[in-house]
Amino acid sequence: MGKLTKENIEKKLLKYPDWEYFDDAIHAEFEFENFKDCFSAMSRIAFECEALNHHPNWSNVYNVLSISLNTHDVGGVTEKDFKLAAAIEHIVEPEE
Numbered sequence: 648m649g650k651l652t653k654e655n656i657e658k659k660l661l662k663y664p665d666w667e668y669f670d671d672a673i674h675a676e677f678e679f680e681n682f683k684d685c686f687s688a689m690s691r692i693a694f695e696c697e698a699l700n701h702h703p704n705w706s707n708v709y710n711v712l713s714i715s716l717n718t719h720d721v722g723g724v725t726e727k728d729f730k731l732a733a734a735i736e737h738i739v740e741p742e743e
């Protein structure tokens with residue numbers, strides 16, 4: 648799957664307001680009520696990652712989850728990252 652251009656990524660990000668592009672990856676930070684809610688979302692995201700065979704760089708501090716997505720194989724952002732970002736959005740903001 649091909650590496651997307653900066654212009655293409657920024658155009659796509661108009662539909663993903665939680666995410667920004669820098670350092671060849673897209674990044675988002677999500678805040679939850681508490682650690683339990685955060686880790687629960689991480690568990691659900693982990694299943695999606697396995698289903699998509701695409702995995703995030705992420706970290707968690709108490710109720711905050713920081714996620715960076717890129718495609719290691721190409722050293723940049725591909726459609727796979729946007730597929731995973733969409734799945735993550737669905738999990739963390741199911742009302743949207």
Ligand SMILES: C[C@H](O)[C@H](O)[C@H]1CNC2=NC(N)=NC(=O)C2=N1
Pocket residue numbers: 700701702703716717718719720721
């Ligand atoms: C063999 C397997 O398909 C690859 O290692 C996958 C797994 N998950 C991955 N995740 C991400 N983010 N980038 C990759 O290039 C990648 N490659």
